[in-house]
Amino acid sequence: MAIAPDSSATDDTPMVALTDVVVSFDGFKALNINSFVVPRNQLRVVIGPNGAGKTTMCDVISGKTRSASGKVEVNGVDVTRMADVEIARLGVGRKFQTPTIFDSLTVYENMELALPGRRGIWKNLFGQESAEQREAILAILDRVHLISDLYTPAKYLSHGQRQWLEISMLIIADPKLLLVDEPAAGLTDKETELTAELLNELKGHHTLIVIEHDMDFVRRLNTRVTVLDNGQVLADGTLAEVQANAAVIEAYLGR
């Protein structure tokens, strides 16, 4: 699966930049971030206790929730007031906390819908996927061990298979920024290993923000970690640094 690195924007522009973003739900400040920057082609892990605002941050970046104030920039483009469809078309892909796939369609059809391009009526009525696209889909499904379930309707898949199907749909869409929300949730150790491998492979070519609770998984990813608590950025650095940080220990890891 060949992925060409993006060369249209300047390499200095951070992929994601949140500045003074405040999201409040009926007065409760779910997110209150001064600054959160992810440079291009980096894999960033975001951890924090439940209710810290990690998913809300993903919501704000992908356009599911609108921030009350502040600025959200994706690849230099101001997406603070953009609709979710527009942001997705900019090249932002999202995996949700609970696997969100199309239950009535088969595994192959799910992947086919995630292919980039062809979002209009005409192309969807008349077009067919090209041979390379078909090969790409089958190659990814082969890696996640879903190749023998090509024509199984997605509702019959196990939880781990659903997670992988959603991750595969994300990968085949070839977005510039991937927001991966708890990819290892409910997976066995072996499955978690494979997921970490998949995400590590994407490191050099795509920007990833991974939300996770499983510390072993985070260790495998071996990358910079941001800790959120109560909607604010608590600490930033490698896993070792963060785990040594007193504030983090008090708020999260020590409990």
Next chain:
Amino acid sequence: MPDTVEPATASQKAFASSKTFLARAPDPNVFRLRAIIVIVVLAFFFIGVPILNVAGVVQDYKVNILGKYLSYAILALGIDLIWGYTGLLSLCQALFFCIGGYIMAMHLSVAQGGGDVRPEYNYIPQFMFFNNVKVLPLFWTPFTSMTLTLIAGFTLPALAGATFGFFILRSRVRGVYFSIVTQALAWAAFLLISRNEMLLGGTNGLTNFYKPMIQARSWIIGLYLLTLVMLVLAYLLCFWIVRSRLGRVLVAIRDKETRLYFAGYKPYVFKVFAFAVAAMLGGVGGMLYSPQVGIITPQNMSVEESIFMVVWVALGGRGKLWGAVFGAMLVLVARSSLTSDLSSAWMVVLGATAICAVLLFPEGFVGLWAKLERQITIGEPIGRILTTAIPIIAVSTFVLSEVLGLTPQSLASPLPTSVSMGALRFALLVAAAVLLYPMRHQRLKIRIACSLAAICFLILSFVAGPVSRFLLSLVTVSLPIKYWLMIAVLVVAGVLNYTQSRTDKFAAKARGFAVGPAESAAEVGTVKA
């Protein structure tokens, strides 16, 4: 034995290792069954019915009615497309049906003109001359030409659907709110068209077309065959749409619309498309309806009609196009038969059917057929296959014999009094037995109430004469035998199906498996491999 070459590309691996790859193609027996049914049905309707009509077995007016039902079936296909596949319950499809119907009716009434009443006013429809309108209004003039009428009939409903759909769906209205808006639309249109000032015939609608269309055999058969051809074409169009990637996007909209937003799709574009196609199909159905029925009124676009149409698709089964056609035929035939035999109780039957369809029969006949296909694929014993097949066969036979007027007269007469008395006694005994079931209940009051009721029923079942006659008068036993036969067959088949599924679950639990379609899908793979 030659060594198998190690599969190299991913697609070769897929073919080699897919355990449900062959599940994509149906089992050969199932395929043969489907092919036989399609060929027999098409041959019967295209060739058989006209021959029977010419031979005098099937009367002219029955063919005319069948043509009318088939034009409704075209509309039902549209409803399946927008509801079964896209998941949008539209309660205004009758409106688009009437747009097409009125367009054709306008042409037909202008062509007929004052007719036999006042031949000198033969350039305006009769109702206008009665309303003192002596000049054809401007918006009527395009419909004097058949070509323009046909063009308008195909495009205007689709345009209306696209416009309404655009405004309703653009704001991401979904679910119940969408249905309410469509219902409001239907109601508003009904009130508007009913007004005399609209010059569309007011509440009387448009009528007085060319009489031979519903009287002369050549016209009746011709229109019937035309409707049949249009139905087949409409089916092929829907089949093509549904099998394309766009069809899969529509299913995805039904399943998880939010996921599509984040995949970069604009679902409302696809929804508007499906809505417009459904509207066009409705318009085509309407255009074929007017000449075959001879009248179209605002009642045809009332809210009750739209809801009635949705019941067809619900009963026939969503998600497979033929279910809509089957459901439409079934409910329409049931309505015409029951209103002639029962008159006032039809609404009760319709309501009960709608409730039962939702509670007991949510997948409709499509689900029953899918179960039959599964049983054939797995190779279940013939007894179980028949249990699933009997309701389908019985209902199809009933529909066909009723719509073509082939029901023998003996079945159309009411049940003899002795039989109905005996049946009533038996029903009371069964009720008494059923009431003994809650005897295990903890609360004393319930036990006392049940035993008292059981004793009452027991006594009643033995007491002959006035009491039974009084009870019989409460129940409408003037119902002809054919309905009792159908009820008996359906109840027995329903009970057998129910016990079958319970036995399956029980046996599976005993073996330690969870029962569900997954099991049969896995079995399909292993049986075929």
